Amino acid sequence: MTTAPSNVRIQSTPFDPGAELNAFLKETPHAGGIAVFIGQMRDFKGPDRATGAPVSAMALEHYPGMAEKELGALIDEARGRWKLDNVRVIHRSGDLAPSDPIVFVAAASAHRVDALEACTFLIDWLKTKAPFWKKETTGTGAAWVDATGADDVRAARWDKA
Amino acid sequence: MMTVLYFASVKEKVGLSEEQVDPPASVATVNDLIDWLAARSPRHAEAFASRGMIKSAVDQTHVPASASVADAREVAFFPPVTGG
Numbered sequence: 400m401t402t403a404p405s406n407v408r409i410q411s412t413p414f415d416p417g418a419e420l421n422a423f424l425k426e427t428p429h430a431g432g433i434a435v436f437i438g439q440m441r442d443f444k445g446p447d448r449a450t451g452a453p454v455s456a457m458a459l460e461h462y463p464g465m466a467e468k469e470l471g472a473l474i475d476e477a478r479g480r481w482k483l484d485n486v487r488v489i490h491r492s493g494d495l496a497p498s499d500p501i502v503f504v505a506a507a508s509a510h511r512v513d514a515l516e517a518c519t520f521l522i523d524w525l526k527t528k529a530p531f532w533k534k535e536t537t538g539t540g541a542a543w544v545d546a547t548g549a550d551d552v553r554a555a556r557w558d559k560a
Numbered sequence: 561m562m563t564v565l566y567f568a569s570v571k572e573k574v575g576l577s578e579e580q581v582d583p584p585a586s587v588a589t590v591n592d593l594i595d596w597l598a599a600r601s602p603r604h605a606e607a608f609a610s611r612g613m614i615k616s617a618v619d620q621t622h623v624p625a626s627a628s629v630a631d632a633r634e635v636a637f638f639p640p641v642t643g644g
Contacts, residue, residue, distance in 0.1 A: 438644055459643065460568055462636060465620035490643060502644050522644055528622065530636075531643025532568035543569045546640035 406486055407470040409461060411493035416500050419489060423505045427485040430507035434518035437504075442497035444537060452537045457495040462530035466490070469529045477506065477521055481513040488521060490531065520557050527554040562629070564597065566607070567638035570614060573607035583629075590616045591625045593635060608637075615640060 416437045424433065443451030470488045477486060489503040502525070506517040533544040565578045587596050598608040608614065616623055617636040629635055 461643070462565070462567055462617070462620075462638070465617060465636070468620050469622075526644040527641065529643050530567065530617070530638060530641050532639065533642045534568070543639065544642045546642050 408489045416503050419503050427507040430484040431509045432511035432514040433507045434514040435505045436522045438502040440495045440497050440499045454535045456536040458534045459492045460532045461492045465530050473524050477517045481517040483508050523553045526550045562632050563634045565636040569639050570607050570637050575603050590627050593629050
């Protein structure tokens with residue numbers, strides 16, 4: 400099944416996850432289960448808010464062309480693995496402020512397991528395959544965010560044997 | 561001719577977001593291309609110094625450094641991705 404282009408969106412302006420979810424639900428009235436992941440910008444660096452350095456701003460760079468292609472390929476892969484009625488991935492680029500939504504992933508299916516697993520798969524693979532890079536601004540300046548091994552481990556759980 | 565693109569920290573180190581290059585036929589793989597690009601300037605050399613940390617894509621598809629660049633139109637170099 401080919402992926403409609405509207406299932407992938409990369410935008411430099413803020414989006415409203417509630418409005419996106421409502422639109423998605425309206426498009427998919429016959430799905431029995433909808434799973435959604437929303438990632439939003441943290442205002443701290445590190446494992447928790449108490450010990451982390453405050454982060455005041457973020458810039459998201461991406462590889463135009465390849466980013467859309469990779470997100471489309473992730474959706475195609477998810478559709479091949481689970482029975483999905485609808486899928487959507489929206490990702491921000493450009494300048495973000497704390498609590499701005501970064502990513503919206505939605506998967507709809509007849510039953511919850513396909514929706515939940517597909518949604519988890521999509522965000523896990525997105526984090527290790529989609530060409531986006533975060534740069535955070537703290538009191539000591541702006542620095543690129545390092546990739547974490549934990550993300551690789553999570554993504555690898557979905558590799559086929 | 562091929563277009564070489566740099567992103568994020570790699571772009572900042574090289575000081576360019578893209579350049580048109582025409583490597584010799586002996587440049588067969590991504591690894592060869594890195595060696596060849598690293599010789600272009602001290603900034604290129606520094607950007608490619610820890611090449612184990614650099615990811616590559618040929619014509620917008622992730623590839624290992626052993627991949628061929630024989631028919632590549634666009635080769636990109638970037639750090640591990642951190643979106644989502």
